[in-house]
Amino acid sequence: MKKFNKFAALFLVIAMAATMLAACGKKDDATTAAPTTAASGETTTAAAGDDTQAADTTAAPTEKAHISMMCIDHQGHALKNVGAEEVIAAYEEYTNTTVDWNWVANDSYEDVLGVTLMDKKNMPMIITWGSASLSSTLIQAAQNDAFWDLSQYIYDAEKYPNLSQMNEEVNKAFMVDGKLVGLYRSRPIGRNGLGYRTDWAEKLGLSEPKTVEDVYNMAKAFTTQDPDGNGKDDTYGIAMCKYTGPVDIVQAWFGAGNTWAERDGKLVPVHQTEEYMEAVEWFKRMYDEGLIYEDWAVRETNTWSDMVQKGECGMFLDVLDNSRRIWDYFVDNNIPSVVDPSQTASMTLVGGIAKDANSEPSTLATAGQGGCYLITKAAAPTEADLEACLHFLDKMNDDEMYILADYGIEGRDWEYDENGKIKDLNAGKEVSEKPQNGLNQCVTYVPGTGNLPLNRTERSVIEEAIKKANEDIAVFNPAIGYTSNSATFASVGADLNDIMTSARTQYICGTIDKAEFEAQMQLWLDRGGAQVIEEVNAQYEADKAAGVVK
Numbered sequence: 001m002k003k004f005n006k007f008a009a010l011f012l013v014i015a016m017a018a019t020m021l022a023a024c025g026k027k028d029d030a031t032t033a034a035p036t037t038a039a040s041g042e043t044t045t046a047a048a049g050d051d052t053q054a055a056d057t058t059a060a061p062t063e064k065a066h067i068s069m070m071c072i073d074h075q076g077h078a079l080k081n082v083g084a085e086e087v088i089a090a091y092e093e094y095t096n097t098t099v100d101w102n103w104v105a106n107d108s109y110e111d112v113l114g115v116t117l118m119d120k121k122n123m124p125m126i127i128t129w130g131s132a133s134l135s136s137t138l139i140q141a142a143q144n145d146a147f148w149d150l151s152q153y154i155y156d157a158e159k160y161p162n163l164s165q166m167n168e169e170v171n172k173a174f175m176v177d178g179k180l181v182g183l184y185r186s187r188p189i190g191r192n193g194l195g196y197r198t199d200w201a202e203k204l205g206l207s208e209p210k211t212v213e214d215v216y217n218m219a220k221a222f223t224t225q226d227p228d229g230n231g232k233d234d235t236y237g238i239a240m241c242k243y244t245g246p247v248d249i250v251q252a253w254f255g256a257g258n259t260w261a262e263r264d265g266k267l268v269p270v271h272q273t274e275e276y277m278e279a280v281e282w283f284k285r286m287y288d289e290g291l292i293y294e295d296w297a298v299r300e301t302n303t304w305s306d307m308v309q310k311g312e313c314g315m316f317l318d319v320l321d322n323s324r325r326i327w328d329y330f331v332d333n334n335i336p337s338v339v340d341p342s343q344t345a346s347m348t349l350v351g352g353i354a355k356d357a358n359s360e361p362s363t364l365a366t367a368g369q370g371g372c373y374l375i376t377k378a379a380a381p382t383e384a385d386l387e388a389c390l391h392f393l394d395k396m397n398d399d400e401m402y403i404l405a406d407y408g409i410e411g412r413d414w415e416y417d418e419n420g421k422i423k424d425l426n427a428g429k430e431v432s433e434k435p436q437n438g439l440n441q442c443v444t445y446v447p448g449t450g451n452l453p454l455n456r457t458e459r460s461v462i463e464e465a466i467k468k469a470n471e472d473i474a475v476f477n478p479a480i481g482y483t484s485n486s487a488t489f490a491s492v493g494a495d496l497n498d499i500m501t502s503a504r505t506q507y508i509c510g511t512i513d514k515a516e517f518e519a520q521m522q523l524w525l526d527r528g529g530a531q532v533i534e535e536v537n538a539q540y541e542a543d544k545a546a547g548v549v550k
Helices: 004-023 084-095 106-116 136-143 168-174 198-203 212-224 245-254 274-288 320-332 383-395 399-407 458-470 480-484 487-509 514-545
Strands: 065-073 097-105 126-129 183-186 192-197 236-238 260-263 266-269 313-319 347-350 369-375 414-416 422-424
Touching (some): 084 399, 106 126, 168 369, 168 480, 192 212, 192 320, 192 458, 198 347, 212 245, 212 274, 212 313, 245 274, 266 514, 313 320, 369 383, 399 422, 480 514, 487 514
Parallel strands (some): 065 097, 065 126, 236 313
Antiparallel strands (some): 192 313, 192 347, 260 266, 414 422
């Protein structure tokens, strides 16, 4: 990895070069220069690389490319704090690109975006979007050919060694009419899983659960066999609150799918599958037998992890990092193990669970992203412009740029500790005060920061390894891009989701019977669900015909 103490010298070179260029009547200032593109006489190469790595097969660019980018300003003062000039110089030198930044406050971003899309003369080359699904405004713009179709470019591993590793399932969220219009901002795909009290299981002679029946048996034992040894009937199996994400995870274990599923060549909502009802009946069994709180459906989410931390429940079904945080709590507060009080209590983290002994384990995939970057044709009209943007976004995913975006300049903002790990010298500062504040808003984090020399606890290492392994067994939503493009879902989707979520909870708790539950499924169809299914499958069939999906 390139050492960042080189950047001080490089900054002097940049300053000298800028002075010489100014004498020739050119500008190259990342914050004040008028927008120019690669097509305006500058040359750029999308495969330009680090001089410490293998030589590129393409010619090195002779001048910096110049791009423009609209980004979300979450903290204020993005790339404006003391020391930001050196950060700017560092990414410019590394990526061979200068950037005109248009920072927009998060609260007003969508309003500003709407105006921006109508002003082609002042449109940025790259637009940031901060939600997991495209807005109707962006979808309409995409249908009007406002953005580049990136699918023909990003999988070129020679030019874009980082972006080419993007997950095709995650990419589906940003496809419009068969075209990939956004590069996703990565989030962990395999984040969901089960955590349970290791010492409780050890005391009761229970091994790690592999199937849904194993999970049930553990929950029953934790409820009925006094795992904490206090002689009281005061423990439960799975911690539950009114957030019903755990039920979605169990549905994936049973094979129901993730929100939608493919059945007989068509996409259907999961509540129309047999496996969905099996999963719901499983949860109802848990409720009826008292293995979860009777009042779980009204318990607040902010009390959820407390149920395990206080020793009331032994299992936590959610994102794995929350189970790991419970483990952290045990360690930080010296909560004793029920097996050996001289040791602290711990959690075992489990990724996938199988429906039965004859099935493969699975888990519910997350969206895998938290927004995207779109490249506009108005501001980047040529392939050279497009490749300048892609080159910058790709290079920002090298380890050197991850460190720059997250920690700043070596020697000033961070250093290596005695174990060769990164030590943040600005750890006491607010994020909004750090020199690199804002730079991470142009990073897709593909393939990710797993190779960085960070100080991680053993617990975090275990968590990250399981999340990585989960990527191979994660169940994705096959309709993720289609529901965003459904006019009916855009209008009534929230209401439809409420109908099924509420009915499922009521059925599990016994406030409605099966006939009433099925009546709510029919209501879902009548309120627009049938039309959503039709609109989703029209897109699905079109993509199959075009070879976009198999």
